[in-house]
Amino acid sequence: MNAMTQDNLRSAFGGESQAHMRYRIWAEKAQKDGFPTVGRLFMATSDAEQVHATLHFKALKDIHGGFPVLSGGEFGLGTTSENLAGGIAGEMHEVTQMYPAYISVAEMQGEKAAVQAMRYAVAAEQVHADCYQVAKDFVDSGKDLEANVIEMCPICGFITLTGEEDTCPICQAKKSVFVAY
Ligand SMILES: [Fe+2]
Ligand SMILES: [Fe+2]
Numbered sequence: 485m486n487a488m489t490q491d492n493l494r495s496a497f498g499g500e501s502q503a504h505m506r507y508r509i510w511a512e513k514a515q516k517d518g519f520p521t522v523g524r525l526f527m528a529t530s531d532a533e534q535v536h537a538t539l540h541f542k543a544l545k546d547i548h549g550g551f552p553v554l555s556g557g558e559f560g561l562g563t564t565s566e567n568l569a570g571g572i573a574g575e576m577h578e579v580t581q582m583y584p585a586y587i588s589v590a591e592m593q594g595e596k597a598a599v600q601a602m603r604y605a606v607a608a609e610q611v612h613a614d615c616y617q618v619a620k621d622f623v624d625s626g627k628d629l630e631a632n633v634i635e636m637c638p639i640c641g642f643i644t645l646t647g648e649e650d651t652c653p654i655c656q657a658k659k660s661v662f663v664a665y
Contacts, residue, residue, distance in 0.1 A: 486593040490547060492586040493540045493598055496605070498555025499582070500537035503574060504530050506557065510567040517564045521629040522619050525643075528634050528665040529571070529612050532641030536608070539601035556582075568620040575613035579606055607654045608641035615643050635662040 485493075511526035556577070558570040583606035590598040619629040633647035640655035650659055 485547060485595055489590045489593050489595040489598045490544065492589060493544050494551055494553050495555050496586060496602065497537050497540040498553040499557055500533045500540065502555060502557040504533040504537060507533065513561060513567060514564045519564050519623055519628045521631060522564055522623060524634050524665040525615060525619055525629060528636045528643055532608055532612065532636050532643060535638055535641040536605040539604060543597040543601045565620055565623045568616045568623060571616045572613050575609045578609045579613065604640040604655060611643055615645055618645060634665040638663055
Protein backbone atom coordinates (compact mmCIF):
# COMPACT_ATOMS: atom_id res chain seq x y z
CA MET A 485 0.00 0.00 0.00
CA ASN A 486 1.21 3.50 -0.84
CA ALA A 487 2.82 5.30 2.11
CA MET A 488 0.48 8.27 2.19
CA THR A 489 -2.67 6.13 2.23
CA GLN A 490 -1.09 4.04 4.99
CA ASP A 491 -0.44 7.17 7.07
CA ASN A 492 -3.97 8.43 6.48
CA LEU A 493 -5.55 5.10 7.44
CA ARG A 494 -3.47 4.93 10.62
CA SER A 495 -4.44 8.50 11.49
CA ALA A 496 -8.11 7.69 10.82
CA PHE A 497 -7.73 4.58 13.00
CA GLY A 498 -6.38 6.85 15.75
CA GLY A 499 -9.23 9.33 15.37
CA GLU A 500 -11.90 6.61 15.40
CA SER A 501 -10.28 4.92 18.41
CA GLN A 502 -10.34 8.21 20.31
CA ALA A 503 -13.97 8.83 19.35
CA HIS A 504 -14.86 5.31 20.54
CA MET A 505 -13.48 6.11 24.01
CA ARG A 506 -14.70 9.69 24.15
CA TYR A 507 -18.33 8.68 23.42
CA ARG A 508 -18.23 6.10 26.23
CA ILE A 509 -17.08 8.82 28.65
CA TRP A 510 -19.81 11.17 27.39
CA ALA A 511 -22.37 8.32 27.64
CA GLU A 512 -21.60 7.97 31.35
CA LYS A 513 -21.95 11.76 31.77
CA ALA A 514 -25.32 11.73 29.95
CA GLN A 515 -26.54 9.02 32.34
CA LYS A 516 -25.46 11.13 35.32
CA ASP A 517 -27.08 14.25 33.82
CA GLY A 518 -30.44 12.41 33.60
CA PHE A 519 -30.40 11.76 29.83
CA PRO A 520 -30.23 7.93 29.66
CA THR A 521 -31.43 7.74 26.05
CA VAL A 522 -28.70 10.18 24.98
CA GLY A 523 -26.35 7.85 26.86
CA ARG A 524 -27.58 4.93 24.74
CA LEU A 525 -27.02 6.98 21.56
CA PHE A 526 -23.44 7.75 22.69
CA MET A 527 -22.87 4.00 23.30
CA ALA A 528 -24.26 3.06 19.87
CA THR A 529 -22.05 5.69 18.24
CA SER A 530 -19.04 4.57 20.28
CA ASP A 531 -19.52 1.06 18.90
CA ALA A 532 -19.93 2.47 15.37
CA GLU A 533 -16.52 4.16 15.70
CA GLN A 534 -15.09 0.78 16.74
CA VAL A 535 -16.53 -0.63 13.49
CA HIS A 536 -14.70 2.11 11.54
CA ALA A 537 -11.42 1.65 13.43
CA THR A 538 -11.63 -2.08 12.74
CA LEU A 539 -12.26 -1.54 9.00
CA HIS A 540 -9.19 0.72 8.81
CA PHE A 541 -7.05 -1.70 10.84
CA LYS A 542 -8.02 -4.61 8.59
CA ALA A 543 -7.31 -2.56 5.44
CA LEU A 544 -3.76 -2.27 6.88
CA LYS A 545 -3.56 -5.97 7.79
CA ASP A 546 -0.48 -6.73 5.68
CA ILE A 547 1.60 -3.90 7.15
CA HIS A 548 3.33 -4.91 10.35
CA GLY A 549 5.40 -2.87 12.78
CA GLY A 550 5.24 0.15 15.03
CA PHE A 551 4.26 3.58 13.74
CA PRO A 552 3.65 6.98 15.36
CA VAL A 553 0.02 8.02 14.86
CA LEU A 554 -1.13 11.62 14.79
CA SER A 555 -4.88 12.03 15.17
CA GLY A 556 -7.13 14.92 16.08
CA GLY A 557 -10.15 14.84 18.35
CA GLU A 558 -12.42 16.83 20.64
CA PHE A 559 -11.57 17.16 24.34
CA GLY A 560 -13.49 18.31 27.39
CA LEU A 561 -16.09 16.87 29.78
CA GLY A 562 -18.85 19.46 29.65
CA THR A 563 -22.60 19.35 30.02
CA THR A 564 -24.36 16.79 27.85
CA SER A 565 -25.39 19.60 25.47
CA GLU A 566 -21.75 20.69 25.19
CA ASN A 567 -20.62 17.10 24.69
CA LEU A 568 -23.17 16.65 21.89
CA ALA A 569 -21.88 19.87 20.30
CA GLY A 570 -18.35 18.45 20.56
CA GLY A 571 -19.57 15.25 18.93
CA ILE A 572 -21.14 17.20 16.05
CA ALA A 573 -17.94 19.22 15.55
CA GLY A 574 -15.80 16.08 15.48
CA GLU A 575 -18.11 14.22 13.11
CA MET A 576 -18.39 17.19 10.74
CA HIS A 577 -14.60 17.62 10.69
CA GLU A 578 -14.42 14.02 9.47
CA VAL A 579 -17.24 14.56 6.94
CA THR A 580 -16.08 17.85 5.45
CA GLN A 581 -12.29 17.75 5.87
CA MET A 582 -10.59 14.54 6.88
CA TYR A 583 -12.28 11.75 4.94
CA PRO A 584 -12.79 13.67 1.64
CA ALA A 585 -9.05 14.45 1.60
CA TYR A 586 -8.03 10.92 2.60
CA ILE A 587 -10.44 9.31 0.10
CA SER A 588 -9.13 11.52 -2.73
CA VAL A 589 -5.57 10.42 -2.00
CA ALA A 590 -6.57 6.75 -1.77
CA GLU A 591 -8.49 6.98 -5.07
CA MET A 592 -5.54 8.68 -6.75
CA GLN A 593 -3.26 5.93 -5.44
CA GLY A 594 -5.64 3.14 -6.52
CA GLU A 595 -6.05 1.83 -2.95
CA LYS A 596 -9.46 0.17 -3.25
CA ALA A 597 -9.66 -1.39 0.23
CA ALA A 598 -8.81 1.95 1.83
CA VAL A 599 -11.38 3.78 -0.30
CA GLN A 600 -14.11 1.29 0.66
CA ALA A 601 -13.32 1.47 4.41
CA MET A 602 -13.32 5.26 4.40
CA ARG A 603 -16.46 5.59 2.23
CA TYR A 604 -18.42 3.58 4.80
CA ALA A 605 -16.99 5.75 7.57
CA VAL A 606 -17.67 9.13 5.99
CA ALA A 607 -21.29 8.23 5.17
CA ALA A 608 -21.91 7.00 8.71
CA GLU A 609 -20.28 10.06 10.32
CA GLN A 610 -22.82 12.34 8.64
CA VAL A 611 -25.61 10.20 10.13
CA HIS A 612 -23.93 10.39 13.56
CA ALA A 613 -23.82 14.19 13.35
CA ASP A 614 -27.52 14.27 12.40
CA CYS A 615 -28.45 11.98 15.33
CA TYR A 616 -26.44 14.14 17.74
CA GLN A 617 -28.24 17.25 16.47
CA VAL A 618 -31.63 15.61 17.13
CA ALA A 619 -30.44 14.65 20.62
CA LYS A 620 -29.05 18.14 21.29
CA ASP A 621 -32.38 19.76 20.35
CA PHE A 622 -34.15 17.57 22.94
CA VAL A 623 -31.52 18.22 25.62
CA ASP A 624 -31.56 21.98 24.97
CA SER A 625 -35.32 21.96 25.62
CA GLY A 626 -34.73 20.14 28.91
CA LYS A 627 -35.80 16.68 27.71
CA ASP A 628 -34.12 13.35 27.15
CA LEU A 629 -33.90 12.13 23.54
CA GLU A 630 -37.07 10.47 22.27
CA ALA A 631 -36.43 7.85 19.57
CA ASN A 632 -38.42 4.86 18.25
CA VAL A 633 -35.24 2.76 18.28
CA ILE A 634 -31.49 3.20 18.60
CA GLU A 635 -29.97 0.63 16.24
CA MET A 636 -26.50 0.41 14.71
CA CYS A 637 -25.33 -1.42 11.58
CA PRO A 638 -22.25 -3.45 12.63
CA ILE A 639 -20.98 -3.57 9.03
CA CYS A 640 -20.64 0.19 8.37
CA GLY A 641 -21.61 2.06 11.57
CA PHE A 642 -24.93 3.50 10.30
CA ILE A 643 -27.38 4.45 13.08
CA THR A 644 -31.17 4.71 12.88
CA LEU A 645 -33.48 6.43 15.36
CA THR A 646 -36.65 5.48 13.44
CA GLY A 647 -36.17 1.81 12.57
CA GLU A 648 -37.82 2.52 9.19
CA GLU A 649 -35.05 1.06 7.00
CA ASP A 650 -35.38 -2.51 5.67
CA THR A 651 -31.75 -2.48 4.60
CA CYS A 652 -28.81 -0.33 5.61
CA PRO A 653 -28.79 2.76 3.32
CA ILE A 654 -24.97 2.81 3.39
CA CYS A 655 -23.85 -0.82 3.03
CA GLN A 656 -27.17 -2.55 2.09
CA ALA A 657 -26.91 -5.04 4.97
CA LYS A 658 -30.25 -6.50 6.07
CA LYS A 659 -31.91 -4.82 9.02
CA SER A 660 -31.78 -8.16 10.88
CA VAL A 661 -28.06 -7.64 11.54
CA PHE A 662 -28.61 -4.24 13.24
CA VAL A 663 -27.69 -4.11 16.94
CA ALA A 664 -30.20 -2.50 19.33
CA TYR A 665 -29.21 -0.24 22.26
FE1 LIG B 1 -19.02 8.99 14.02
FE1 LIG C 1 -24.47 -0.65 7.13
